[in-house]
Amino acid sequence: MKHLLSAGDLSRAEATRILDTAEELLSVAQRPIKKLPTLRGRTIVNLFFEDSTRTRISFEAAAKRLSADVINFSAKGSSVSKGESLKDTALTLQAMGADAVVIRHGASGAPHQLAHSEWTRGAVVNAGDGTHEHPTQALLDAFTVRKHLADDGGTGDLEGKNITIVGDVLHSRVARSNALLLHTLGAKVTLVAPPTLLPVGVDAWPVETSYDLDASIEKADAVMMLRVQAERMNAAYFPSAREYSRRYGLDMSRMNRLQDHAIVMHPGPMNRGMEISADVADSPRSVIVEQVTNGVAVRMAVLYLLVGGQTDQPNSEEETA
Amino acid sequence: MVAVPASARTVLDHQDISRALTRITHEILEKNRDSDGLVLLGIPTRGVDLARRIATRMSEVEGRAIVAGALDVTMYRDDLRLKPARALEHTDIPDDVDGKVVVLIDDVLMSGRTIRAALDALSDLGRPRAVQLAVLIDRGHRELPIRADYVGKNLPTSLAEQVKVRLTETDDQADSVSIEEGDHS
Numbered sequence: 001m002k003h004l005l006s007a008g009d010l011s012r013a014e015a016t017r018i019l020d021t022a023e024e025l026l027s028v029a030q031r032p033i034k035k036l037p038t039l040r041g042r043t044i045v046n047l048f049f050e051d052s053t054r055t056r057i058s059f060e061a062a063a064k065r066l067s068a069d070v071i072n073f074s075a076k077g078s079s080v081s082k083g084e085s086l087k088d089t090a091l092t093l094q095a096m097g098a099d100a101v102v103i104r105h106g107a108s109g110a111p112h113q114l115a116h117s118e119w120t121r122g123a124v125v126n127a128g129d130g131t132h133e134h135p136t137q138a139l140l141d142a143f144t145v146r147k148h149l150a151d152d153g154g155t156g157d158l159e160g161k162n163i164t165i166v167g168d169v170l171h172s173r174v175a176r177s178n179a180l181l182l183h184t185l186g187a188k189v190t191l192v193a194p195p196t197l198l199p200v201g202v203d204a205w206p207v208e209t210s211y212d213l214d215a216s217i218e219k220a221d222a223v224m225m226l227r228v229q230a231e232r233m234n235a236a237y238f239p240s241a242r243e244y245s246r247r248y249g250l251d252m253s254r255m256n257r258l259q260d261h262a263i264v265m266h267p268g269p270m271n272r273g274m275e276i277s278a279d280v281a282d283s284p285r286s287v288i289v290e291q292v293t294n295g296v297a298v299r300m301a302v303l304y305l306l307v308g309g310q311t312d313q314p315n316s317e318e319e320t321a
Numbered sequence: 322m323v324a325v326p327a328s329a330r331t332v333l334d335h336q337d338i339s340r341a342l343t344r345i346t347h348e349i350l351e352k353n354r355d356s357d358g359l360v361l362l363g364i365p366t367r368g369v370d371l372a373r374r375i376a377t378r379m380s381e382v383e384g385r386a387i388v389a390g391a392l393d394v395t396m397y398r399d400d401l402r403l404k405p406a407r408a409l410e411h412t413d414i415p416d417d418v419d420g421k422v423v424v425l426i427d428d429v430l431m432s433g434r435t436i437r438a439a440l441d442a443l444s445d446l447g448r449p450r451a452v453q454l455a456v457l458i459d460r461g462h463r464e465l466p467i468r469a470d471y472v473g474k475n476l477p478t479s480l481a482e483q484v485k486v487r488l489t490e491t492d493d494q495a496d497s498v499s500i501e502e503g504d505h506s
Binding site: 017020021024025027031032033035036037038304305306307308309310311 | 393396397401402403404405406407408409410411412441445446447
């Protein structure tokens with residue numbers, strides 16, 4: 001594993017290895033000294049062309065807990081606003097010696113472009129590209145689901161678990177990455193959305209689809225509510241917010257129809273009152289805050305596995321091992 | 322696991338290992354007067370098995386339950402960059418280590434680099450009053466100023482040889498320690 005670009009690139013063994021590593025790293029957060037020396041002297045660049053709160057902070061915390069040097073770059077206030085291209089920005093970062101680049105970009109495929117160019121030698125981690133993918137979010141969601149639902153104290157597999165993903169699938173990179181990863185891990189994924197918010201070609205995804213939340217909610221082991229991405233909506237995808245909320249929002253009465261063990265998830269940021277009601281978001285079934293905690297551990301695992309060991313430097317000394 | 326190669330020479334069998342662990346248990350208790358304030362931490366993988374066996378023996382002698390923990394040192398190793406990233410082992414610290422006497426337990430002591438990593442890992446967990454080291458085999462060839470307080474058997478070997486410790490818990494075969502001609506596998 002050289003880069004992490006798509007959740008679909010991960011085999012079951014690789015995904016499980018990341019989750020198992022994260023399981024061990026989760027305990028670091030409870031220690032008096034929340035730091036490991038593993039990435040001392042490595043440089044990790046957070047390259048954020050799009051706004052983000054939790055993903056950027058989460059990657060920053062993860063890298064710092066592993067003792068890496070972190071350089072944060074956001075497009076606002078940088079030369080990108082003067083018209084600098086992704087290529088020139090990447091070349092600059094390469095010249096500074098980045099061992100890993102964590103990239104969030106509004107254009108789908110930007111991390112792929114960066115990884116397969118000669119612009120940077122470091123590992124590339126996709127932290128969300130356009131409406132395409134967000135693999136570390138899928139990993140932390142899978143980690144959270146596994147902790148709550150899997151056997152063996154949360155380290156077993158997700159074989160046969162029903163995960164229902166509800167809402168704006170069309171604009172959601174989280175939904176795509178989750179569908180691919182959860183399928184790889186053996187779970188059954190159901191996407192529930194109005195027809196206008198399901199992407200073209202969704203029948204090729206390894207999922208079931210439904211337009212009816214009430215029909216799908218009772219069999220779910222976990223319900224993942226997606227944010228309605230108003231900023232990406234340039235047309236009327238549903239008649240009104242109120243109607244959307246009534247048919248596809250998770251409120252108390254719907255939540256009470258869930259199985260006893262089922263959990264409620266949301267990748268954040270939430271539109272309280274839209275896709276999820278405030279009392280559901282704050283209920284004991286909600287694992288939304290825990291998702292954030294788990295996110296740091298999962299990103300530590302990803303960074304450790306990508307750049308913690310031997311990396312392919314031009315003059316590596318493999319034969320002396 | 323493959324069968325033991327023909328060139329292998331068994332130096333400790335099940336009985337020998339059992340006696341060595343019983344002796345180490347008593348030495349630990351004798352040196353520290355009793356088991357109060359002791360924390361036993363095994364280093365994965367086989368060090369954890371040995372720590373559990375010592376804890377069992379200690380519980381019998383002391384008449385109260387004593388549990389052993391595990392301390393994974395992977396993230397603290399100095400050779401991480403020589404190999405692809407390794408999977409982590411489980412860390413489980415049964416008790417607060419502040420002000421306690423921690424006994425680290427491993428199967429084979431050689432370069433001392435694993436123990437150096439363990440000491441670093443330990444200092445991130447707290448400040449023990451003292452740290453002691455128990456190993457089943459000490460085969461010399463130290464590369465750091467580290468020594469064991471309790472040794473099952475000193476086993477002078479050449480660097481070309483390999484010492485293999487097999488324990489039923491991990492290896493699914495009878496306990497043994499053998500010396501094999503090194504094939505640098």
